[in-house]
Amino acid sequence: MLPQESLSEEVWELRRNKPGEGTTTPSLSKLTEELDVHEELGDDGTMHACVLPEERVMSFGEVLLAEYRRKRRLEFQKMFQLEKGCKLGSNWGSIAHYVIQGCHTGTVLRTSLGLPMLIRRPSLEEFTLFMKRGAAIAYPKDASAMLMMMDVTEGDRVLESGSGSGAMSLFLSRAVGSSGSVLSVEVRADHHRRAVLNYECWRSSWKLRSGNEWPENVCFHLGDLINPGPLLDGQSFNSVALDMINPHLALPAVVPHLHTGGVCAVYQANITQLIDLMEGLRCSTLPLACERIFEVQYRDWLLAPSLKKDGSFNQRRKSPEEEAAESENDNDERKGNHRSPAHFPFGSVPYIARPHPKQMGHTGEL
Numbered sequence: 001m002l003p004q005e006s007l008s009e010e011v012w013e014l015r016r017n018k019p020g021e022g023t024t025t026p027s028l029s030k031l032t033e034e035l036d037v038h039e040e041l042g043d044d045g046t047m048h049a050c051v052l053p054e055e056r057v058m059s060f061g062e063v064l065l066a067e068y069r070r071k072r073r074l075e076f077q078k079m080f081q082l083e084k085g086c087k088l089g090s091n092w093g094s095i096a097h098y099v100i101q102g103c104h105t106g107t108v109l110r111t112s113l114g115l116p117m118l119i120r121r122p123s124l125e126e127f128t129l130f131m132k133r134g135a136a137i138a139y140p141k142d143a144s145a146m147l148m149m150m151d152v153t154e155g156d157r158v159l160e161s162g163s164g165s166g167a168m169s170l171f172l173s174r175a176v177g178s179s180g181s182v183l184s185v186e187v188r189a190d191h192h193r194r195a196v197l198n199y200e201c202w203r204s205s206w207k208l209r210s211g212n213e214w215p216e217n218v219c220f221h222l223g224d225l226i227n228p229g230p231l232l233d234g235q236s237f238n239s240v241a242l243d244m245i246n247p248h249l250a251l252p253a254v255v256p257h258l259h260t261g262g263v264c265a266v267y268q269a270n271i272t273q274l275i276d277l278m279e280g281l282r283c284s285t286l287p288l289a290c291e292r293i294f295e296v297q298y299r300d301w302l303l304a305p306s307l308k309k310d311g312s313f314n315q316r317r318k319s320p321e322e323e324a325a326e327s328e329n330d331n332d333e334r335k336g337n338h339r340s341p342a343h344f345p346f347g348s349v350p351y352i353a354r355p356h357p358k359q360m361g362h363t364g365e366l
């Protein structure tokens with residue numbers, strides 16, 4: 001749910017025009033004028049319509065996300081750790097961390113330049129996108145397809161390689177839960193360290209935000225999965241996720257430890273790498289069948305009321321009959337240009353609806 005202050009001016013306008021609500025809900029611009037720098041926007045009592053009794057306020061040490069939106073555009077988004085004596089800086093002004101501490105997630109605070117900044121806890125998806133990277137991550141859209149493909153369930157034991165930056169490890173950690181476990185193998189020491197740091201960062205932030213321990217169910221191992229030595233001796237896995245170069249070379253070591261009927265999902269950025277994988281399978285005697293090769297494509301859409309340059313709504317073109325009927329009822333309404341949003345009945349505003357100009361490029365295929 002969005003905090004009330006992040007609602008658009010049109011929504012506030014509609015609310016003002018609702019019988020019985022008009023005088024109690026100030027518009028965002030009104031609030032902006034009234035409040036001092038760093039004051040919470042919710043002093044009018046409209047903040048946090050729904051705060052669960054057990055929900056904790058944001059505290060020092062937590063990882064948080066700051067967002068500033070202007071009109072329909074996300075102008076600024078930054079993940080940061082809340083620390084004593086620090087400031088969140090941006091081109092849109094700064095906020096001292098001590099002001100954020102003690103607020104509920106989803107609070108809108110004023111920056112030093114008077115602009116409203118939403119401060120909230122990141123989802124796991126957002127954390128993985130913003131966390132520091134050693135290697136490129138398995139993108140959340142692809143990671144969720146892999147989890148589905150592998151049919152990962154609570155209590156599963158999963159093998160993963162390489163750990164990279166630890167994004168997939170975190171998604172697997174959540175999927176297998178406290179009764180399951182993940183063995184994550186990484187050949188590069190710097191990537192191994194980064195994955196462990198990211199995992200620990202999420203865990204400690206989780207403890208602060210929820211009061212509960214995030215399961216310590218990932219074992220990060222520094223080593224080469226192509227020559228694992230005794231690492232896998234006596235181990236068996238419900239499924240395997242490979243996001244590494246030359247995955248076909250790791251299969252002879254891995255497949256004997258995969259449960260019968262288990263899935264090994266392979267994530268690669270280039271289709272030529274998948275050709276090598278298929279060729280590796282063709283030349284091997286491993287009991288594996290390639291079930292499926294696909295790419296996950298998301299298409300972001302822009303869907304919003306069509307506006308004129310001055311910010312007022314465009315209107316659907318009316319038929320001559322409608323125009324005539326309307327002019328009998330209300331001469332002013334026909335002008336339409338400066339009417340408040342409440343005067344545009346349901347269905348009267350045209351929308352722009354088209355693929356968003358900014359799309360995510362190719363990430364990889366499975």
Ligand SMILES: C[S@@+](CC[C@H](N)C(=O)[O-])C[C@H]1O[C@@H](n2cnc3c(N)ncnc32)[C@H](O)[C@@H]1O
Pocket residue numbers: 135136137138139161162163164165166167168169185186187188191223224225226243244245
């Ligand atoms: C694209 S990254 C993995 C990203 C990871 N899935 C994530 O979500 O953060 C590939 C990683 O595989 C590691 N790697 C490559 N060959 C390996 C091998 N033989 N054994 C273990 N790790 C390997 C690389 O060092 C690199 O860190």
